[in-house]
Amino acid sequence: MAETTYLEAIRDGLAEEMERDPSVFCLGEDIGVYGGAFKVTDGLLGRFGPDRVIDTPISETGFVGAAAGAAHMGLRPVCEMQFIDFISCAYSILTNYVATARYRAFLPCPMVVRGPSGGYVRGGPFHSQNPEAAFLHTPGLKIVYPATPADAKGLLKAAIRDDDCVLFFEHKYLYRRVRGNVPPGDWVVPIGRARLAREGTDLSIITYAATVWRALEAAEQLEREDGLSVEVLDLRSLLPLDDEAIVATVKKTNRVLLVHEDTATGGIAGEITARINELVFEWLDAPVRRVAAHDVPLPAAPALEDFVLPQTGDIVAAARWLAAY
Amino acid sequence: MAETTYLEAIRDGLAEEMERDPSVFCLGEDIGVYGGAFKVTDGLLGRFGPDRVIDTPISETGFVGAAAGAAHMGLRPVCEMQFIDFISCAYSILTNYVATARYRAFLPCPMVVRGPSGGYVRGGPFHSQNPEAAFLHTPGLKIVYPATPADAKGLLKAAIRDDDCVLFFEHKYLYRRVRGNVPPGDWVVPIGRARLAREGTDLSIITYAATVWRALEAAEQLEREDGLSVEVLDLRSLLPLDDEAIVATVKKTNRVLLVHEDTATGGIAGEITARINELVFEWLDAPVRRVAAHDVPLPAAPALEDFVLPQTGDIVAAARWLAAY
Amino acid sequence: MAAISAFPPSVPAPVPAPAGLTRDQLLELYYYMLLTRTLEERLVALYRQAKVYGGLFRSLGQEADAVGSAYALDRARGDVLSPLIRNLGSMLVHGTEPVEILRQYLAKGDSLTRGRELNIHIGDVARGFIGQISHLGDMVPVMAGVTLSFKLRKQPRVGLVYVGDGATSTGAFHEGLNFAAVQRCPLVVVVENNGYAYSTPTARQTAAKSFVDKAAGYGVAGARADGNDVLAVYEIAKAAVDRAREGGGVTLIELITYRRKGHAEHDNQSYVPPGEIERWAAENDPVDRYVARLTGPLGIGRAELSAVEARVRDEIDRATDLAEQSPPPDLADALVGVYADPPAAPLLWYRRGLRG
Amino acid sequence: MAAISAFPPSVPAPVPAPAGLTRDQLLELYYYMLLTRTLEERLVALYRQAKVYGGLFRSLGQEADAVGSAYALDRARGDVLSPLIRNLGSMLVHGTEPVEILRQYLAKGDSLTRGRELNIHIGDVARGFIGQISHLGDMVPVMAGVTLSFKLRKQPRVGLVYVGDGATSTGAFHEGLNFAAVQRCPLVVVVENNGYAYSTPTARQTAAKSFVDKAAGYGVAGARADGNDVLAVYEIAKAAVDRAREGGGVTLIELITYRRKGHAEHDNQSYVPPGEIERWAAENDPVDRYVARLTGPLGIGRAELSAVEARVRDEIDRATDLAEQSPPPDLADALVGVYADPPAAPLLWYRRGLRG
Ligand SMILES: Cc1ncc(C[n+]2csc(CCOP(=O)(O)OP(=O)(O)O)c2C)c(N)n1
Ligand SMILES: Cc1ncc(C[n+]2csc(CCOP(=O)(O)OP(=O)(O)O)c2C)c(N)n1
Numbered sequence A, B: 001m002a003e004t005t006y007l008e009a010i011r012d013g014l015a016e017e018m019e020r021d022p023s024v025f026c027l028g029e030d031i032g033v034y035g036g037a038f039k040v041t042d043g044l045l046g047r048f049g050p051d052r053v054i055d056t057p058i059s060e061t062g063f064v065g066a067a068a069g070a071a072h073m074g075l076r077p078v079c080e081m082q083f084i085d086f087i088s089c090a091y092s093i094l095t096n097y098v099a100t101a102r103y104r105a106f107l108p109c110p111m112v113v114r115g116p117s118g119g120y121v122r123g124g125p126f127h128s129q130n131p132e133a134a135f136l137h138t139p140g141l142k143i144v145y146p147a148t149p150a151d152a153k154g155l156l157k158a159a160i161r162d163d164d165c166v167l168f169f170e171h172k173y174l175y176r177r178v179r180g181n182v183p184p185g186d187w188v189v190p191i192g193r194a195r196l197a198r199e200g201t202d203l204s205i206i207t208y209a210a211t212v213w214r215a216l217e218a219a220e221q222l223e224r225e226d227g228l229s230v231e232v233l234d235l236r237s238l239l240p241l242d243d244e245a246i247v248a249t250v251k252k253t254n255r256v257l258l259v260h261e262d263t264a265t266g267g268i269a270g271e272i273t274a275r276i277n278e279l280v281f282e283w284l285d286a287p288v289r290r291v292a293a294h295d296v297p298l299p300a301a302p303a304l305e306d307f308v309l310p311q312t313g314d315i316v317a318a319a320r321w322l323a324a325y
Numbered sequence C, D: 001m002a003a004i005s006a007f008p009p010s011v012p013a014p015v016p017a018p019a020g021l022t023r024d025q026l027l028e029l030y031y032y033m034l035l036t037r038t039l040e041e042r043l044v045a046l047y048r049q050a051k052v053y054g055g056l057f058r059s060l061g062q063e064a065d066a067v068g069s070a071y072a073l074d075r076a077r078g079d080v081l082s083p084l085i086r087n088l089g090s091m092l093v094h095g096t097e098p099v100e101i102l103r104q105y106l107a108k109g110d111s112l113t114r115g116r117e118l119n120i121h122i123g124d125v126a127r128g129f130i131g132q133i134s135h136l137g138d139m140v141p142v143m144a145g146v147t148l149s150f151k152l153r154k155q156p157r158v159g160l161v162y163v164g165d166g167a168t169s170t171g172a173f174h175e176g177l178n179f180a181a182v183q184r185c186p187l188v189v190v191v192e193n194n195g196y197a198y199s200t201p202t203a204r205q206t207a208a209k210s211f212v213d214k215a216a217g218y219g220v221a222g223a224r225a226d227g228n229d230v231l232a233v234y235e236i237a238k239a240a241v242d243r244a245r246e247g248g249g250v251t252l253i254e255l256i257t258y259r260r261k262g263h264a265e266h267d268n269q270s271y272v273p274p275g276e277i278e279r280w281a282a283e284n285d286p287v288d289r290y291v292a293r294l295t296g297p298l299g300i301g302r303a304e305l306s307a308v309e310a311r312v313r314d315e316i317d318r319a320t321d322l323a324e325q326s327p328p329p330d331l332a333d334a335l336v337g338v339y340a341d342p343p344a345a346p347l348l349w350y351r352r353g354l355r356g
């Protein structure tokens, strides 16, 4: 089993689904001839032709709406946002038209909106965003945000096969930096289930996307330097959340640190804290705490970006505080 | 001191600020000749003329962007969304351009975006929304959502005078149903401070907007029927949140019920729960619990809407559970 | 379109008529225009009895624009219609039954939206019409995608979407039309210029002399017609539908009409210049104009029109009785079907045991 | 514009020249075009040394379009410019100093954005240019509002905003232009048609024959010029600026040019037909064309051009040295100034004591 990068895994998942199901097609800006700003769709135009890999005008509302219409007619569109920051331009049609289609009009709307997300790449305020929290209070949408090549491929295939709209966030920092084994064959990861990235008994870190790797780094350092046994839960799916897995890890360690790259205020750590309170309050030996980005637009200069975003050292410091609580 | 409706209080606040400061002007759809879908701006055109009460094309991105540009030049625009549901059409320019203007480019952007929000009016999925959670993880914006005429007027005046962009959500259910005294003179309510709507010692309900009134009803019922002393904290400002007031009420009653009209999942109760965990975990005698809307688009038929939204009976039931915990 | 057999059997042999329509079709157009107007009058009566939930939107004076344009579609071939709030007539032409409209306005449990949505925000993709949402402009990109699917699958199907003069100001209209134009989708975009967007006159909506002037900016065919002349509307729409079906791409049609009622029933139209409404009513009512044409040059007898009128009255009476008997929505349904999976949203914790 | 005194004192007396420009102004146009090109070349060198943060966007071959259009504005009268990534030349004309551009690309602490933003996403409202954001189209509604304020305050000021051929597809462009048109704002909208949006050729961006065809659809004046002829660009832009200042409202200008470099430095342009770039470089370089015109019909001596070239080289060398000495951003600044009040965002709990 050869090692695959996170980016190749996404491309493979896309290609396999297009191979398997002729109703799957892609649309977005510069995804055809150019193969996408990050080359995720590289080669697909040659393989599947211009009817299934469509270069669109710069119109996120236009092509997301078009995807919805095509989905009503039985196709399965996969939209690429050149950067996920531009999904904001389709915010209204996604939250109002697409998300409600099934409930208000019994319209099938199987589609995926995917794109490069997240920071740590010196992209500045408009090429580093993590938009998940903005869509969390929109029933009708699903949200996934994988951290590994295997999950990237498996969740993309699940997203494409899902009968509703799935927002598929890809962390651009991981595209080429993370390699891993992807199980062979038709590898599908069900939406709605978290992944236990590391077993531990003293404390749980619940996180997703790029910070999964920082959390794992921190966990090793804590084991090395403090003899702490830290569990790391990679949520993978943010809507729906895997309550069972969250409950299980809290019951096991009784101490929870939530880590995400989005701003502390309004990030989804809040929702998870609320669920922990509701489901396993009695099991907590310490307050649920957050490690997240500072509440500012993300600045571009390396020193500033590093300062604003959560770093491994922050996770270590916060975990030590929690463990000592 | 005559009683004023919530709607009149907003109109008065707007008129007084336009009177006081010639740089204040309004723009939106049908706000001039027609006086707005709910008549909030009724009479302003006659009083201040067409240069200060501008009827716009149906272009939320267009006039929000125009407001930002005018604000850069020293004006203080107040945008009306005909229904707040349409603020989604300006989501990108608000969260990307407006919210970041000061931080990324040192551009002053004093503006207000206001509009009729919320349900309980059989408005269906597109005329009943509560968008606050979607903007909560956007540093650079402020959010207020008053429940009383006095706060509606005082917060609007504060919002117009604020040097940054304030989203001013008005609950349409309260427009004509709620009357109250508004202190005379230049009445301004500072942004960022909650209001203690009812004192109590056994349990705290933290809420805002229309559910403040349901919480107060529930509190009275609980006092009457259960002899419970329930405190009700009306947040009024959602961004920034009043941590001090939240901490104070938790320390006082040690039991917290969060109530809002937005969906449970992804609503701002999550953020508040996280803050309570961080700031006063040790003071909790029971888990923080939520009463909110069910996770579905809001249906229009009265029976269905009533079923989906939080009702006074729900608050009573949840409070009893918490009190008995 | 409704079965011809529904007409009295003794109809004279068809004679050639304008726009290539048969005599029966000419009468059918009259039937739909009248059905639209009468159904709306019935809805007003129910609204006054407080039986209607949500706003009531009228198309009085716009029946020709709605009926004539939708009549150009071929349901049998799977053409798809995307109506707006003034397009009750289009929906009836495309197969929506009056009882479905009534159930919807009365928020009944067996309405097409099961009480979830309001007014004519209804659709039935199986029958070729897509439910609109409130956010103006969105249906244009959606229909660009519906018709893109026809093109990708090489199906000879056409889509027709309406936008009001006001909705042309939205970014969604622009992005959707541009996308459809570049893709040469088989789509007809009908701009219904009825003079107002809520209280806003067209001159404050755009500085363009006419909406058809926008066509060149998108590189699509443009056409303009008197929206109150049902045959002129049909002709221009039919040409656009045929062009789309033959691979000619998008046509932007502007129909000039007039909104004689307020934005919705609550609107007193105080902003309308005095006499304007009355003038349109007296001189340019689409039904009156069509009746004159039918009974005049087209030589249709009054008796035949009376038969249509009787049929319409009767159908609406029966539909109203039926709709009033429909049950209210079922509470258990409120949480069902947000997603295919999971099938329902969970009941919140404090309701368990209490209800549901 | 830069002080004339910066030119050699022995300049012959001005002779009448095209577009009503003085001899000094003709040389100044050359100065800005050359400054733009040379500064970008310097940035490429720094980029190759990995000193530049973020993407580097070139305007090679588009200098005439940027410089000629911005030159039509009158900074002394408070005109406002809204540049895009290809408008380095416009910014230099409007008063941005080369050292400011260098500091920005090098993400220095004393750059105009203090290291918060990238490339030429910079502005200084006091000097009349507004910092762009990445989201294409947004600057059009923003500039509609900037110029609306001029109109409301009866100030004789004008705004100019650029959009690429690709950005014309955005809803924001449509809504902003329509708003400005209805309000008759003193705004000039320049569509820079450089043939590509990233890898997407104009034909896949719009079906329109030309972008100026959009003007009628908005009811605004339209004009079109050879974007590589700096004097033609200036003339057409000047006419539009004058019209706006006189209350004539919006003009939509299309400038035909060509993007000779990739979308950004990383882009290898594999999608460009072979020979296309070379042809434009050989036959239609705006600097070459202008030099030929200056030294030919306009009778400017090579010596004078050499003086300008020397000045440009010298200025950029000095600016580079200066910029390289600038300090990196200060960490304490990272949390400052999201709002006027509170002045700074709080440091997160696990950092207190640890840092800051
Ligand atoms: C994006 C958006 N903004 C505002 C509204 C509120 N609104 C509903 S209908 C309407 C006027 C529509 O006018 P027009 O498009 O001309 O259609 P007409 O009612 O005249 O048929 C407005 C402003 C909306 N539905 N969507
Ligand atoms: C709303 C939005 N969508 C996508 C992008 C990504 N993007 C950045 S530049 C660009 C191409 C712009 O082309 P054009 O407008 O022609 O300007 P040019 O680069 O040719 O000057 C794209 C697609 C963006 N910045 N904004």
Ligand SMILES: [Mg+2]
Residues within 6 Å of the ligand: C164, C165, C166, C192, C193, C194, C195, C196, C197, C198
């Ligand atoms: Mg209209």
Ligand SMILES: [Mg+2]
Residues within 6 Å of the ligand: D164, D165, D166, D192, D193, D194, D195, D196, D197, D198
């Ligand atoms: Mg371009």
